[in-house]
Amino acid sequence: MSTLCIDRTLRKLGHSGLTSFPVAYGCWRFAGTDVPTARRKIEAALETGINLFDHADIYGVDGDGQFGDAEALFGRVLADAPHLREKMIIATKGGIVLGRPYDSSPAWIRQACEDSLGRLGVDVIDLYQIHRPDFLGHPALVAETLVALKEEGKIRHVGVSNHTASQFRALQAHLPFPIATRQPEFSCWHLDPLRNGVLDQCMELGVTPLAWSPIAGGKLAMDVEAAAVAGGARLVALLQVLDAVANAQGVDRLSVALAWLLAHPAGIIPIIGTQREERIRQSVRAFDVTLDRATWNEILVAAQGEPLP
Secondary structure, eight states: OOBOOOOOOOEEOTTSSOEEOSSEEEOTTOOSSOHHHHHHHHHHHHHHTOOEEEOOTTTTOSTTOOTTHHHHHHHHHHHHOGGGGGGOEEEEEEOBOTTSOBOOOHHHHHHHHHHHHHHHTOSOEEEEEEOSOOTTSOHHHHHHHHHHHHHTTSEEEEEEESOOHHHHHHHHTTOSSOOOEEEOBOOSSOOGGGTSSHHHHHHHHTOEEEEBOTTGGGGGGOSGGGGGSTTHHHHHHHHHHHHHHHHHHTOOHHHHHHHHHHTSTTOOEEEEOOOOHHHHHHGGGGGGOOOBHHHHHHHHHHHHTSOOO
């Protein structure tokens, strides 16, 4: 049986002209450390081949952090080592405001973008994304703001995050250029994009999916504690299948989980979020995994807890 394609070939970011390593580095938990430590993580990613670094202005508020802390720390690394900038695609997101919680008004998106530029210490953001849809934000006004920011040279390309297929379509209808990327939550545990039209729309329009939480928020790294989570029996069954594949191929379970995403024909780029240098480097073990259709579907069946029709 023929194997599915899982390799290191750079993946296009929609129709933007940018190309990314098949795995991206997410900065949700990046804040809270010093510049030398942060720099080592960035350099570990770059040495591994990773060139897309995904931020959001809200990253940093977890724990004892503040709004913008992750971007600000990343900016301090770039100030310390400016030569790193030319090796990377910097993506960030705006549109979440504590207490509102969503705001895609022209004034806020402009302010959010300009504040991100300042914290990151860069002249232009390669990929600017609307973090979550604002039910009170008309897509025509969101589009107008994004167009203006692009024309002013503050952003190069546009993406969305956590948008449904119809929300994506509504924004795209008002833009004179194609949306390059979209970020759904997707893993071999969280399967919604397979059936809610998100991945279908990506393949229809040539949009690149950037999968956040590809390890299911750590659930795919669990052991005995997996049985206690919601849907524990299904999770345990999924982990057993992942382990069987991993053990047969001499890799670890998380590499199989990443490979499962990489094998999908939509050209998914998983966003890893580990803060351990060794785990960053180990992410490329996903390319050592071999999957065929039967094995890919075996993982799917274990995750959903019922056979395919």
